[in-house]
Amino acid sequence: METLLFNLIWLIPILTVLVCIPVPGSKTNVLKAIHTFSGTLVLALVGYLAYHLYTISGTPAHESAAPLLLRFFTDIPWLNAFNVHYIVGADGLNIFLLLLTAVIVWGGILVSYNIKGNQKVFFALIQLLATSVYGVFMSMDLVLFFVFYEMEALCMYLMIACYGSGRKDYGGKKLTLTLAFGSSMILATLFGIYFEGGVNSWSIVELSKVTLPMDFQMWAFPLLFMGFAVSSSLFPFHFWSPDGHASAPTAVSMLAAGVMMKMGAYGCLRIALFLMPEAAKIWLPYVVLLLIFNVVLGPFIALRHKDLKYITAYSSISHLGLIFLGLAALTPVGLRGASLQMISHGFLTGLFFATIGMIYERTHTRDITQMGGIMRKIPFLGVGFVIAGFAGLGLPGFSGFVAESNIFIGAFQQEDTVTRIVTILAILSITTTAVYILQTANRMLHGNMPAKYETLTDGCFREKLVVVVLVLCLLLIGIFPGWICDLLDQSIAPIFAKISQAAAPVVGG
Amino acid sequence: MYTLPNYLIPDVLLLVLPILVIGARLVCKKSSSIPWRLANLGLVATFILLNLIPLTNNSGSYFLSNWRVDDFGVLMREVFVLSAILGTWLAKDYFNHGADGKPAMMHLAEFVGTLMFATFGGFIVVSACDMLTLFLGLEMATIPMYALTAWNKKDQYGSEAATKYILMGSVATAFELFGFSYLYGFAGSIHFDQILAAVSAGTNPLLWIAILFIFCGIGFKLTLFPFYTWAPDVYEGAPSPVTAVLSVTSKATAIAFLVVLIYGPLAAIQEQVAPLIALLACVTLFVGNLGALKQSRLRRFMAYSSIAQAGYIMIALLGPEEMTKTAIVYYIFVYAVANYLAFFVFGVIGHYREESFDSLRGLSKQNTLLAVALAAAMFSLAGIPPLAGFFGKFHLFFSGASTGHYFVVAFAVLNNVLALYYYLQVIKSAWTDDAEGELSPIRMVKRQRFAIIALMVATLLLGVLPFLSNNVFTGFTF
Numbered sequence: 001m002e003t004l005l006f007n008l009i010w011l012i013p014i015l016t017v018l019v020c021i022p023v024p025g026s027k028t029n030v031l032k033a034i035h036t037f038s039g040t041l042v043l044a045l046v047g048y049l050a051y052h053l054y055t056i057s058g059t060p061a062h063e064s065a066a067p068l069l070l071r072f073f074t075d076i077p078w079l080n081a082f083n084v085h086y087i088v089g090a091d092g093l094n095i096f097l098l099l100l101t102a103v104i105v106w107g108g109i110l111v112s113y114n115i116k117g118n119q120k121v122f123f124a125l126i127q128l129l130a131t132s133v134y135g136v137f138m139s140m141d142l143v144l145f146f147v148f149y150e151m152e153a154l155c156m157y158l159m160i161a162c163y164g165s166g167r168k169d170y171g172g173k174k175l176t177l178t179l180a181f182g183s184s185m186i187l188a189t190l191f192g193i194y195f196e197g198g199v200n201s202w203s204i205v206e207l208s209k210v211t212l213p214m215d216f217q218m219w220a221f222p223l224l225f226m227g228f229a230v231s232s233s234l235f236p237f238h239f240w241s242p243d244g245h246a247s248a249p250t251a252v253s254m255l256a257a258g259v260m261m262k263m264g265a266y267g268c269l270r271i272a273l274f275l276m277p278e279a280a281k282i283w284l285p286y287v288v289l290l291l292i293f294n295v296v297l298g299p300f301i302a303l304r305h306k307d308l309k310y311i312t313a314y315s316s317i318s319h320l321g322l323i324f325l326g327l328a329a330l331t332p333v334g335l336r337g338a339s340l341q342m343i344s345h346g347f348l349t350g351l352f353f354a355t356i357g358m359i360y361e362r363t364h365t366r367d368i369t370q371m372g373g374i375m376r377k378i379p380f381l382g383v384g385f386v387i388a389g390f391a392g393l394g395l396p397g398f399s400g401f402v403a404e405s406n407i408f409i410g411a412f413q414q415e416d417t418v419t420r421i422v423t424i425l426a427i428l429s430i431t432t433t434a435v436y437i438l439q440t441a442n443r444m445l446h447g448n449m450p451a452k453y454e455t456l457t458d459g460c461f462r463e464k465l466v467v468v469v470l471v472l473c474l475l476l477i478g479i480f481p482g483w484i485c486d487l488l489d490q491s492i493a494p495i496f497a498k499i500s501q502a503a504a505p506v507v508g509g
Numbered sequence: 510m511y512t513l514p515n516y517l518i519p520d521v522l523l524l525v526l527p528i529l530v531i532g533a534r535l536v537c538k539k540s541s542s543i544p545w546r547l548a549n550l551g552l553v554a555t556f557i558l559l560n561l562i563p564l565t566n567n568s569g570s571y572f573l574s575n576w577r578v579d580d581f582g583v584l585m586r587e588v589f590v591l592s593a594i595l596g597t598w599l600a601k602d603y604f605n606h607g608a609d610g611k612p613a614m615m616h617l618a619e620f621v622g623t624l625m626f627a628t629f630g631g632f633i634v635v636s637a638c639d640m641l642t643l644f645l646g647l648e649m650a651t652i653p654m655y656a657l658t659a660w661n662k663k664d665q666y667g668s669e670a671a672t673k674y675i676l677m678g679s680v681a682t683a684f685e686l687f688g689f690s691y692l693y694g695f696a697g698s699i700h701f702d703q704i705l706a707a708v709s710a711g712t713n714p715l716l717w718i719a720i721l722f723i724f725c726g727i728g729f730k731l732t733l734f735p736f737y738t739w740a741p742d743v744y745e746g747a748p749s750p751v752t753a754v755l756s757v758t759s760k761a762t763a764i765a766f767l768v769v770l771i772y773g774p775l776a777a778i779q780e781q782v783a784p785l786i787a788l789l790a791c792v793t794l795f796v797g798n799l800g801a802l803k804q805s806r807l808r809r810f811m812a813y814s815s816i817a818q819a820g821y822i823m824i825a826l827l828g829p830e831e832m833t834k835t836a837i838v839y840y841i842f843v844y845a846v847a848n849y850l851a852f853f854v855f856g857v858i859g860h861y862r863e864e865s866f867d868s869l870r871g872l873s874k875q876n877t878l879l880a881v882a883l884a885a886a887m888f889s890l891a892g893i894p895p896l897a898g899f900f901g902k903f904h905l906f907f908s909g910a911s912t913g914h915y916f917v918v919a920f921a922v923l924n925n926v927l928a929l930y931y932y933l934q935v936i937k938s939a940w941t942d943d944a945e946g947e948l949s950p951i952r953m954v955k956r957q958r959f960a961i962i963a964l965m966v967a968t969l970l971l972g973v974l975p976f977l978s979n980n981v982f983t984g985f986t987f
Binding site: 148 | 809810839873884888893894903904906913915922926929930935941
């Protein structure tokens with residue numbers, strides 16, 4: 001039963017789109033009601049499945065899913081011509097990412113009630129985008145994974161180009177093409193994995209049982225890892241994200257930064273690291289060098305920006321850098337921290353972009369120099385923004401603290417000197433993060449208020465609901481990290497086992 | 510009494526059909542649509558008959574010694590006929606209106622008849638068992654296209670395009686004949702089996718000269734680098750339905766020719782030819798993509814896009830026979846669907862305004878169906894999942910990668926990013942740019958609406974529905 005429900009997660013959004021086709025575009029209220037219901041339904045579904053997975057953890061998973069602890073496992077032959085199967089399943093990591101997606105999609109739908117333009121198409125695109133993200137976090141077959149992974153580019157471009165603001169075509173194209181560039185690197189490597197793996201299967205589970213030839217891994221790993229890293233804006237492929245986020249409508253920014261950017265990091269962990277651990281050991285120390293830009297320079301750039309979305313985008317770049325630091329540490333604590341950061345950053349950046357979008361709807365500007373003192377008029381949204389900021393700078397009690405401390409501890413356990421130096425730099429860079437977040441909040445919310453903002457009104461019930469739910473998620477992870485860490489540890493154990501079993505690499509081999 | 514083998518019925522039907530159509534035109538009134546209806550009925554019947562031929566034996570059934578119907582042949586025939594059906598539909602509207610500022614054309618029945626003869630040329634190519642038949646097939650597929658390109662006598666650009674096409678085409682033919690004669694000189698026979706035996710026994714420079722010339726010849730027809738330069742002008746100058754047929758049927762015929770040759774008489778040296786194919790594929794797709802970047806006219810753009818597509822198709826030829834054939838049939842099918850979808854949309858728009866990027870402005874607000882169809886066609890051509898184009902390209906790359914040509918595949922997929930850029934340009938024009946001034950309303954007849962919706966649904970579902978991609982290839986075993 002749960003397995004069936006699990007498969008419905010990605011189907012419900014598509015069915016919603018089909019249901020809405022006969023509804024005339026002018027009946028916006030009906031459309032909104034249908035989409036909100038669908039979003040809530042999926043959220044409830046994923047919530048139930050997460051709870052179910054938590055209660056059954058410890059019991060053996062489906063046999064064919066071993067060595068991964070996958071639940072809700074489904075394996076149906078799909079495209080026989082090249083042995084592609086429809087394989088989906090979830091362990092602790094996936095289910096949390098799915099939960100994150102469901103929350104963000106639900107929030108995204110709720111904050112988009114006032115979107116300008118053809119609302120029917122907009123909501124349909126949001127649902128298709130949701131389908132692709134759910135699909136990515138569910139699939140355990142490389143082709144299925146890739147199909148969902150690349151599908152998001154299609155929706156993303158149309159949403160940014162049609163409903164965005166500012167240089168929307170430029171931002172949309174930059175985002176889509178850069179992501180397509182990453183995808184093309186991934187696709188080329190996937191063929192290699194299939195043919196070099198020699199098991200005639202695209203299944204991650206099956207492929208994890210074989211060791212890929214070392215000379216193949218040596219060139220394939222960097223290609224695959226960087227391919228995924230493009231969507232998580234690892235330096236030097238970070239350039240799409242500020243422009244993309246800035247020009248996107250609120251819901252798309254939330255989805256892009258909150259969820260889509262995690263798809264890359266998730267791919268790095270679940271596919272690149274898991275299938276090619278030998279090469280990972282050789283290459284990851286070099287990846288750490290790239291992180292200096294992400295975690296150290298990112299906050300400094302954010303410090304100089306005046307546009308709220310650019311500030312948040314650069315803060316995302318630095319936070320995502322921390323995920324890679326956790327991955328590069330290759331220790332259980334580091335990997336756990338990275339996974340936690342994926343989830344935590346999703347909620348916090350979702351909250352960031354949601355509040356920014358709401359404030360922008362009222363002030364019609366994102367330039368912080370033009371704002372000031374608006375806290376008096378919109379205290380609720382202001383507090384939401386400040387909470388997102390606090391979570392971002394890693395204040396204890398919020399999810400960011402748990403995730404970041406795990407990453408730093410994990411990275412410091414790594415004996416490599418460069419990693420340790422970068423870790424120290426990353427810890428120090430939190431100060432910069434604190435500076436730009438406090439500075440932004442101060443300039444925007446306090447001080448003298450321009451007269452034109454006298455008429456501002458605080459968030460409506462719908463907006464407040466989104467903010468409250470996102471804040472609760474941040475607090476929940478921050479205050480009770482134990483239960484989520486337990487599940488994550490169980491899911492990471494097989495990945496770490498594979499890494500620790502990998503033969504000691506011979507550099508140049 | 511001698512009975513005709515069942516598998517030849519579609520071939521015979523298609524051979525008789527154009528004669529019937531042109532005959533009907535002579536007896537019916539000038540304005541009568543009976544010949545056109547007859548043509549349509551015949552083509553649909555042929556398509557259905559082709560689908561009834563069971564795909565089971567890989568060796569194929571022989572008729573005489575130089576006509577063979579195998580699985581690849583049957584499936585390619587389906588593509589050719591499908592292309593002909595869609596081509597005649599496009600032509601019907603074009604003859605009534607004369608799109609893109611060009612005068613309306615005359616003699617629809619003869620036009621459709623000629624189109625069917627070109628289609629039959631494709632049939633010959635995929636059935637050939639000796640060089641002479643192969644050559645006849647190729648010419649049969651090409652010569653009617655010359656006539657079709659020049660169909661609109663009142664259009665000076667059409668005549669110019671046709672002249673260019675004929676001149677280039679004859680040069681290509683000359684190259685090919687030269688190559689064939691060398692091949693005959695090498696093997697002492699024109700029959701594939703004997704050539705294969707001679708090639709298996711050993712190679713010499715004579716064979717390589719022959720192959721080089723044959724590749725030059727087919728390079729023209731398949732628009733491979735460096736012989737692609739005629740394509741943009743001819744695509745631009747020819748009447749719109751002819752452009753669509755050119756980009757699908759001609760391309761399919763040319764690629765079928767290569768498949769027949771490489772996995773037939775040259776099968777023994779396929780691996781030695783592979784580097785040449787890889788090089789041609791990479792350069793062609795790169796040049797095609799570069800060329801498409803700066804186009805502002807839709808049909809020139811489609812020409813460059815189809816040059817790039819030829820490059821992608823070539824990659825499949827690096828793989829083993831079964832995989833290559835599967836990949837190519839599937840891809841051509843998917844490509845035909847997406848390409849015709851684009852041309853149908855352009856055709857509808859062309860009735861009201863010029864066929865350029867600018868005239869797509871404001872389309873999404875004016876007619877959402879056309880805008881969605883255009884986006885589906887472009888994303889499919891760009892190979893974005895879950896649209897059929899992605900799975901088509903996946904087949905091609907899968908075939909190429911199966912023999913370890915990872916870098917060719919990597920180059921091709923990286924080029925896809927370049928391709929995506931210009932396909933996005935089209936989508937951008939239709940979806941985000943606002944029209945200047947008031948737009949005249951766009952009306953579609955039922956046939957156009959049906960074709961556009963059917964092709965769009967096919968583009969969306971062809972890749973993801975497993976039984977479509979699986980069952981089409983039950984004849985091919987891995």
